[in-house]
Amino acid sequence: MTYLAEGLRLETNALDYTLLGIYFVVVLGIGFAARASVKTSLDFFLSGRSLPAWITGLAFVAANLGATEILGMAANGAQYGVYTVHWYWVGAIPAMVFLGLVMMPFYYGSKVRSVPEFLLHRFGPSSHLLSSVIFAVSAVLIAGVNLYAMAIVLEALLGWEQWVAIVIAGFFVLAYITLGGLSSAIYTEVLQFFVILAALIPLTIVGLKHVGGWGGLSDKLTSSQGEAFTTAWDGTGIGSDNPLGANWLTIVLGLGFVMSFGYWTTNFAEVQRALSAKNMSAGQRTPLIAAFPKILIPMVVVVPGLIALVMEPTIGTEENGLQYNDAIPLLMRDLLPNGVLGIAVTGLLAAFMAGMAANISSFNTVFTNDIYAPYVKKDQPDEHYVLTARVVTVVGVLIGMGTAFIASTFSNIMNYLQTLFSFFNVPLFVVFIIGMFWKRTTPAAGFWGLLSGTAAAMVNYFYFYKQGVIDIPSDQGANFVSSIVAFVVGALVMVVVTFVTKPKPVEQLAGLVYGTVSPGMAEAPAEGDDAWYRRPALLGWGAIILAAACYVPFSF
Amino acid sequence: MNDKQNDQNATGDGAVPDTAHDPAAHIQEVEDLERRSNTAARLFDVRRIIGGLFVVYGVIVTVAGILASDEDLDKAEGININLWTGLGMLALGVFFLVWLRLSPTIPPPPPEEAAAESGDPLVK
Known part of the structure; x- marks a missing residue:
């Protein structure tokens, strides 16, 4: 995360702060009210597996709609133009549909409480412990990065000292998660989803009017940035030059297949929302319901990025000190009057807190359920684990706050860290996909596939790319290539190791491998879930078709 | 309190059993937690x-x-x-x-009934 420019200070007044204050009170209220619902560890970690699909679906999309995502994707819009839609339509959507239609039956049906726990059942303790530790460490560090990013944004926008923002936001997240567990995290995410839309929609409307509508916007961008800037695929031929530094093959394979599938199907901060759904049908529909808002989000995130580029053509250059990350704050400053401005500040702050809360609530689950309970202190009564999870939440937030303070002195290192952790998802995805579809895959193959894939991605990024051994024009392009490398290396190692080690007996794989069924999967759909509009296949394919249709206006 | 203790003894162990590698024991444990879960009944x-x-x-x-x-x-x-x-x-x-x-929240069935309902398919 980079520093925001000076001079972005918003003219907030008492009205805006009132709106912000109301939000804080409501969030705290959710925590206290949700406390009564926490009786068992399952309540704390997975809301007792009892939530309806529309709530888990909106929480699923909101957990990803953190402020770093919003500011970052607007920044990509200003920097790379309409290419940014690839992150949504070729990136997120197919992966979310795959999660819902293909993977959720195994996740939900096997009744695992976390993504690493699936590895325990499918492969055994070594890959379980490895992925749990990696996940726990990265979740808490990324929570710290989020907190730090928020602190610099609030410092620029509101003039708050960095430590004030870190302590206030950290305290609220700590309070409501410790009290209500995942239920308060999910409820707050649903609320945040609507508040952030109430902020971004007016921003986009006023912004579009300012630049003369969509027609005016694309005319101005075409004349200043060239023809390809407002199209999705122009200039992505192999060997041709474009701002993204990637060609159609790395976009489709690297971003679309490997990176996005890795992120959306194995990132527990996301999958946890689907696991808390009340039945198999609701679990499957969680990512599918999330896919529809996700298709439309570029309209209120990427478009403001484009508008910012027209309003401040020098954004991202040395000239006036404005950076691409400033795109949305810039529009807020120049276009929103007090009132809506307060909603926008609240939405941004809510998004930061929700992003952090998603990390913390998945961290306390993995730490307690996958590290502490099986390997540190076994066979305690359930109450002991609920208490542990609460203590771990406090510790996690405190470490996150500490990380944020450290990050403020090493902002580049934190950028590296975040890239680094993005590498862990792809090898995890390889291990899942091969383990789910190939019965023979052995426990040893799971462990070595995970380790070698991660190592390969790091070698590619830090040696081949950073040392300039191979020539990739941009960081984004390098991330796409690292993912493909991690996928191929992990897959090869798994195949080789499988052939020289002993597989698990077939009877232990029921409900974990494609073609087998666990007792939970046979469960009949609940009343009303057989309605046509709730059929997962229809929702999934509908989302794919809609995403493909969205490409049409930007492709010809 | 006693009730809960008995519950756990009935499934044979605490939150994470030694038999974690045994899918049947794991599923039974999660189902037991689901039965005792309070979210559906108490969450606003x-x-x-x-x-x-x-x-x-x-x-x-x-x-x-x-x-x-x-x-x-x-x-x-x-x-x-x-x-x-x-x-x-x-x-x-x-x-x-x-x-x-x-369409107000449908109150869930009382705990005993719920336990009996979800217990049945296992017996079969």
């Missing part, structure tokens, strides 16, 4: 919170829109954005409250 409905917050926000921002100064209007390209956003939020808030009114 989020529609009430969304509805309430957006009605309050809607009213405040709409009033700000009605009282908008010329400066406010100029800043937002002549659109009274507070008014429209306020009305939009108000409508969303009312929608959630009406939805809650029309």
Whole structure:
């Protein structure tokens, strides 16, 4: 995360702060009210597996709609133009549909409480412990990065000292998660989803009017940035030059297949929302319901990025000190009057807190359920684990706050860290996909596939790319290539190791491998879930078709 | 308290059994936790919170829109954005409250009944 420019200070007044204050009170209220619902560890970690699909679906999309995502994707819009839609339509959507239609039956049906726990059942303790530790460490560090990013944004926008923002936001997240567990995290995410839309929609409307509508916007961008800037695929031929530094093959394979599938199907901060759904049908529909808002989000995130580029053509250059990350704050400053401005500040702050809360609530689950309970202190009564999870939440937030303070002195290192952790998802995805579809895959193959894939991605990024051994024009392009490398290396190692080690007996794989069924999967759909509009296949394919249709206006 | 202890003894162990590699034991353990879970019975409905917050926000921002100064209007390209956003939020808030009114949360069956229901298929 980079520093925001000076001079972005918003003219907030008492009205805006009132709106912000109301939000804080409501969030705290959710925590206290949700406390009564926490009786068992399952309540704390997975809301007792009892939530309806529309709530888990909106929480699923909101957990990803953190402020770093919003500011970052607007920044990509200003920097790379309409290419940014690839992150949504070729990136997120197919992966979310795959999660819902293909993977959720195994996740939900096997009744695992976390993504690493699936590895325990499918492969055994070594890959379980490895992925749990990696996940726990990265979740808490990324929570710290989020907190730090928020602190610099609030410092620029509101003039708050960095430590004030870190302590206030950290305290609220700590309070409501410790009290209500995942239920308060999910409820707050649903609320945040609507508040952030109430902020971004007016921003986009006023912004579009300012630049003369969509027609005016694309005319101005075409004349200043060239023809390809407002199209999705122009200039992505192999060997041709474009701002993204990637060609159609790395976009489709690297971003679309490997990176996005890795992120959306194995990132527990996301999958946890689907696991808390009340039945198999609701679990499957969680990512599918999330896919529809996700298709439309570029309209209120990427478009403001484009508008910012027209309003401040020098954004991202040395000239006036404005950076691409400033795109949305810039529009807020120049276009929103007090009132809506307060909603926008609240939405941004809510998004930061929700992003952090998603990390913390998945961290306390993995730490307690996958590290502490099986390997540190076994066979305690359930109450002991609920208490542990609460203590771990406090510790996690405190470490996150500490990380944020450290990050403020090493902002580049934190950028590296975040890239680094993005590498862990792809090898995890390889291990899942091969383990789910190939019965023979052995426990040893799971462990070595995970380790070698991660190592390969790091070698590619830090040696081949950073040392300039191979020539990739941009960081984004390098991330796409690292993912493909991690996928191929992990897959090869798994195949080789499988052939020289002993597989698990077939009877232990029921409900974990494609073609087998666990007792939970046979469960009949609940009343009303057989309605046509709730059929997962229809929702999934509908989302794919809609995403493909969205490409049409930007492709010809 | 005693009840809970017995529950756990019945499944043979605490939250994470030694037999974690045995899928049947794991599934039984999670089902037991699901039976004792309190969320379905005690968790309030989020529609009430969304509805309430957006009605309050809607009213405040709409009033700000009605009282908008010329400066406010100029800043937002002549659109009274507070008014429209306020009305939009108000409508969303009312929608959630009406939805809650029309289809309230269905109270879950009492614990014993639920336990018996989900227990049956296992016996079969």
